[in-house]
Amino acid sequence: MSGLIRPMGGEVSLWMDASPEEVWALVSDVTRIGEFSPETFEAQWTRGSTGPEVGASFKGHVKRNGVGPTYWTPCQVTACVPGEVFEFAVGSDAMTVNNWGYRLQAQNGGTLVTEYFRLEPALYLRAYWFVMGFLRGRTNEKGMRTTLERMKAVVEG
Template identity: 75%
Template sequence: MDATPAATWDLVSDVTRIGEFSPETFEARWRRGYDGPEVGAKFKGHVRRNGVGPTYWSACTVTACEPERLFEFSVGTDGTQVNNWGYRLEPKDGGTLVTEYFRLETSLPMRAYWTALGFLRKRTNENGMRTTLERMKAVLEEGQA
């Protein structure tokens, strides 16, 4: 992205803006007294899977928070994490290389789900990450971050 790591960090770590970028999570709110990124901070994301169907709220917890380098969060309750999402930032050619990633937790129910339907979800996740990053890039490069 043609933006500094600082500007990019400000955007990817502001969960309240995810609705501008994600094709599935259309809003998010900090909760339990948190108002910004830090390890342990709680927020909830309002999701419509594949952009259709019913909506639901997902509980999330920030698991890694290194300004201008790494922002990661887990999805699930305090006792049961379902998956992790994150953004890695690296300075590159005067801008920032951003890598969004997804990591599945390895509980037995999740392994069964991914064995049966994982190929579909993998494609949806890849397309969603591409869309999210393209939308973020447009905002950063237009100077609207």
């Protein structure tokens, strides 16, 4: 891969002294994201959804970069395997902008938790990533690290 081409996403991993099932219960409860994320300060299930399952809908209340603008964003669960993975698409029914998720792997009596994001390969998003990818990627990685550290404090507390 060329040094000029950056992957349109990123990930951060952190080991937690908790079982994959304990961590999964936390990452898949979108109503708790406000406790952990520096950007998404609340979320709620929508469209009749009441919990994590593929196809479930929710919306997240985001304060971009922790300072604004503030907006609601629709999301839909795209992968949901207890103890292993929780992933959701961000965007409208007609268009996904990006995907966020958590992969869980039992390791050393605890769980290696990886939070990740990836943008969709649409042309306008590739252009955005080419121009702003380094900055946005760095912001997202810092935010993911903060989120995981806050989750770790809860599951280990």
